Amino acid sequence: ALSRSSPQKHAMKQQAKPLILAVGSGKGGVGKSTLSVGLAIALRKLGLRIGILDADIYGPSLPKLLGVESERSRYEDSKLKPVMVDDLPTLSIGYMIEPEQAVMWRGPMLVRALKKMLLEADWGNIEILIIDLPPGTGDVQLTLAQNAQLTGAVIVSTPQDIALADARKAISLFDRIEVPVLGIIENMSGFECPHCGKISDIFGHGGAEREAEKRSVPFLGSIPLDQELMAAADVGEMISRINSERTGASPITAVARNL
Ligand code: ADP
Secondary structure, eight states: GGGGTTTTSSOOOOOOOHHHHHEEEESSSHHHHHHHHHHHHHHTTOOOOOEEEEEOSOOOOOHTTOOOOOOOOEEETTTEEEEEETEEEEGGGGTTSSHHHHHHHHHHHHHHHHHHHHSBBOOTTEEEEEEOOSSSSSSSHHHHHSSOOOOOEEEEOOOSSSHHHHHHHHHHHHHHHOOEEEEEESSOOEETTTTTTOOEOOOOSHHHHHHHHTTTOOEEEEOOOOHHHHHHHHOOHHHHHHHHSSGGOOOOHHHHOOO
């Protein structure tokens, strides 16, 4: 879907504003943040200029995923400067609070923080801004709907019924706020045993694809449970991990190509 308005084609060359791609899920813990970062790195590997905004105000995970928890964002010429990680501009509430600090804000403060990152930041000449949404259908989603022209949304789900039920709610929300759903990704889809090579469908298999078909939205692909990806995410080494994957062999790059 992105390729229809691909920045590599004509439109973006004259257009100053980036396409804005929201990555959402109904439920937490399904791998939305991991895949937001993974997709950003994979799209960059495909030659696009990308930025990432972590809109998970209460549970920011971007600084940890990128291994830059001690970085702090700052203002320059009254613009919020994204933290550059390997030339990738990134913003997160995690750069504004201490790592162990809990964010205890009511709605209006949350909305203010989000608007700052969205509207007062100097994102440079990026072509696509990837927004990692918090799970659910609350203040953040509504603020974005009112303040950002979202190009489209990608929904991450595991194959489990319970995750898919919530993914359905996320799709309804985007329908309601008239943001096109560009597709569904099935994460944690099967696990290949490193010892015997047998595939185990720990959380089931194919549920997200069937759901996509039912809802007439594109299915963007499956990402298996991957111990190395999890380990790289845990120690903030996702960039080098995805950069070192052979493009043809990487499920995340395959999903990025399908966008
Ligand atoms: P969410 O943003 O949906 O809450 P996260 O991206 O934080 O979820 O992922 C939850 C946990 O699952 C993290 O520990 C992450 O490393 C792990 N994880 C996500 N996707 C995979 C995967 N495909 N294989 C293995 N671990 C994964």
